[in-house]
Amino acid sequence: MSNEALRQELVELDKKYYIHPTSSLQDQQANGPAIIFDKAEGVHVYDLNGKKYLEGMASLWNVNIGYGRKELAEVAKEQLEKCAYVSSFTGFSNEPAIRLAAKIAEMTPGDLNGVFFTSGGSESNDSAYKLVRHYWKVKGKPEKTKIVARKRAYHGVASGSTSATGIESFHDFTTSLAPGFVHVDPDSPDAFRKLIEEEGADTIAAFLTEPIQGAGGVNLPKEGYLQEIRKICDEHDILFIADEVINGFGRTGKMFACEHYDIVPDVLLLAKGISSGYVQLGAVVLREKLHKELIELSSGVLMHGFTYSGHPTACAVGLKNIEIMENENMVENSKVMGDLLAEKLTELQKETDIVGEVRHLGLLGAVELVKDQETGERFAEKISAKVVLAARERGLILRNVVYWEKDTIVYSPPLCMTEDNVNEFVSILKEAILEVQKSL
Numbered sequence: 001m002s003n004e005a006l007r008q009e010l011v012e013l014d015k016k017y018y019i020h021p022t023s024s025l026q027d028q029q030a031n032g033p034a035i036i037f038d039k040a041e042g043v044h045v046y047d048l049n050g051k052k053y054l055e056g057m058a059s060l061w062n063v064n065i066g067y068g069r070k071e072l073a074e075v076a077k078e079q080l081e082k083c084a085y086v087s088s089f090t091g092f093s094n095e096p097a098i099r100l101a102a103k104i105a106e107m108t109p110g111d112l113n114g115v116f117f118t119s120g121g122s123e124s125n126d127s128a129y130k131l132v133r134h135y136w137k138v139k140g141k142p143e144k145t146k147i148v149a150r151k152r153a154y155h156g157v158a159s160g161s162t163s164a165t166g167i168e169s170f171h172d173f174t175t176s177l178a179p180g181f182v183h184v185d186p187d188s189p190d191a192f193r194k195l196i197e198e199e200g201a202d203t204i205a206a207f208l209t210e211p212i213q214g215a216g217g218v219n220l221p222k223e224g225y226l227q228e229i230r231k232i233c234d235e236h237d238i239l240f241i242a243d244e245v246i247n248g249f250g251r252t253g254k255m256f257a258c259e260h261y262d263i264v265p266d267v268l269l270l271a272k273g274i275s276s277g278y279v280q281l282g283a284v285v286l287r288e289k290l291h292k293e294l295i296e297l298s299s300g301v302l303m304h305g306f307t308y309s310g311h312p313t314a315c316a317v318g319l320k321n322i323e324i325m326e327n328e329n330m331v332e333n334s335k336v337m338g339d340l341l342a343e344k345l346t347e348l349q350k351e352t353d354i355v356g357e358v359r360h361l362g363l364l365g366a367v368e369l370v371k372d373q374e375t376g377e378r379f380a381e382k383i384s385a386k387v388v389l390a391a392r393e394r395g396l397i398l399r400n401v402v403y404w405e406k407d408t409i410v411y412s413p414p415l416c417m418t419e420d421n422v423n424e425f426v427s428i429l430k431e432a433i434l435e436v437q438k439s440l
């Protein structure tokens with residue numbers, strides 16, 4: 001069967017049977033899947049016809065070490081053959097989970113030392129909400145239940161994490177959000193202070209934030225914002241939860257984004273880069289004080305756990321992924337290549353008429369598209385989708401964000417990027433932007 005015949009067959013099966021996550025059901029029926037991926041190596045992915053793309057999003061902000069690392073396949077095979085899966089419930093344990101927990105405790109900031117495993121970011125979020133509420137309950141403050149999150153935040157699609165998310169379209173999808181979530185202005189510590197006055201600190205369990213908002217458009221925190229929030233939390237006995245599902249594991253040029261701001265959260269949420277997407281894995285990390293208090297005060301069974309919490313094969317892959325990231329200085333590379341990429345993208349402000357602000361930290365960044373480079377005014381009909389499509393046709397995969405006033409292209413390529421990859425990225429994006437600019 002030719003590759004094209006295979007593709008045709010798969011398109012028909014896809015349309016008939018495969019319900020895709022976060023995708024338009026109608027588009028799928030009208031057009032079939034946009035790309036059926038076949039193989040991948042380094043920063044590149046290939047479709048069934050062999051067309052090559054630079055993966056400018058590291059897929060879903062997660063393939064941090066890049067594709068095709070045989071070492072991960074080898075440890076997975078070894079672990080699958082030795083002992084594919086065992087439960088971690090009721091006193092059972094396994095070496096990869098134990099060692100990965102110890103490794104995460106060692107590498108995370110401050111005294112973040114207690115590790116609860118999940119299979120992904122939504123599970124990490126929902127687990128954290130339950131754990132902090134349970135914590136306040138055993139501390140004799142069961143009325144401290146509210147989770148305060150920021151507008152524009154993305155925290156996942158489980159019941160709690162959908163409710164914590166501050167992007168309306170995710171709320172509109174469902175008819176009943178979980179109770180106990182409140183959203184504040186994303187930039188103003190004063191808005192949080194005011195909310196505490198209105199709601200009462202004795203009703204608030206935690207403040208939840210991505211240090212740098214990812215899916216909401218790569219929004220960097222205003223100067224001093226996170227430090228001020230940390231201070232307010234301390235003053236009012238409110239826990240600080242940092243969702244580093246995208247930010248963590250080198251994405252921003254440090255191992256964890258909190259390190260840029262010199263803050264230690266009480267709870268750190270991880271997924272994505274923890275395994276570079278090779279297997280499903282996530283974690284909730286608690287500061288030692290919380291962990292100890294839970295040990296002292298919580299009686300009976302911790303009534304929360306997933307079948308795959310501490311999955312030995314997933315944890316073995318996670319450990320090897322971190323080893324590669326450290327041995328090959330990928331975090332430093334994320335900073336160096338991230339700065340170079342942003343510098344070259346900023347030059348597009350001069351070389352095109354429609355590139356506005358470029359912002360980044362490490363290899364997490366965004367390019368704003370504007371009608372007027374002086375005033376920052378945007379086009380009435382947002383154009384970032386057109387640029388993303390034109391770039392894809394030329395072999396660069398990106399994503400756009402059009403919520404609120406935004407018309408933004410976001411990027412998050414693998415951390416193993418080279419200077420050649422940076423040049424390839426910029427030259428394709430420039431061509432795509434110029435093509436769209438001409439059509440306006």
Ligand code: PLP
Pocket residue numbers: 119120121122123125154155156157210214215243244245246271272
């Ligand atoms: N938190 C953040 C900051 C995310 O960006 C995401 C996913 O993009 C999630 C949580 C949810 O993770 P998952 O899709 O693995 O459930």
